[in-house]
Amino acid sequence: MRLLDVARHKTRLGRQPFGLAFQPGGSRIAVGFVDSQAVEMLGGQSLTPLAAPDVAGIANGDLFSIEWSRDGRRLYAGGRYDVGGRGPVVAWAGGGQGPRSRLFSGALSTIMSLKALPGGELLVAAGDPHLALLAADGTPRWAKPSPKFDPRDQRQNFAVSADGATVEFGFVYGGEKRVHFDLRQLKLVKAAAPAGAVAP
DSSP: OOHHHHOOOOOSSOOOOEEEEETTTTTEEEEESSSSSSSHHHHHHHHOOEEEOOOOOOOOOOOOEEEETTSSEEEEEEEEEBBBBBOOOOSSSSSGGGEEEEOOSSSSSSEEEEEOGGGGGGEETTTTTEEEEEEETTTTEEEEOSSSSTTOOOOOTEOOTTSSSSSEEEGGGGOOOEEEETHHHEEEEESSSTTOOBBB
């Protein structure tokens, strides 16, 4: 099977294929899309359509990042699929045909890349930026969250002093980890403003 043949193949479950991964051994190919929540499965030699992984209930975003576990028993996918402001990795057992689960690495944005490692571990990179290592059971072994301010979902979380010189807000998604900015000193203080100093 040549990659050129795969590139020329017309997919059924999406019009804009983006991610592609060969199952170890080459018997199957998984394809993710940027215009669909589906993941398409093809025969590794013939490109014959095979039964697709179950995506029932996944109703937003997409799953364009695709990866197989090193032993080929699990299929992973991620992308712009969002669950309550978090970016999960979707995992299927049984070589992509078995039960489905969601793995949360701590990512709050698009899952950009997945890399299977020996021992069943999975490296997850997201657009926060965020980098995490998941153990074989899907739990995070370590994670490096974004050092950047995330203003999403904070319309009701800003507080300002009467003179406008102090602004308090959450540094991360949803207004958590309160910090304040002192306009007089042009300084970000990694703590909430003094009690009574600011009001919504």
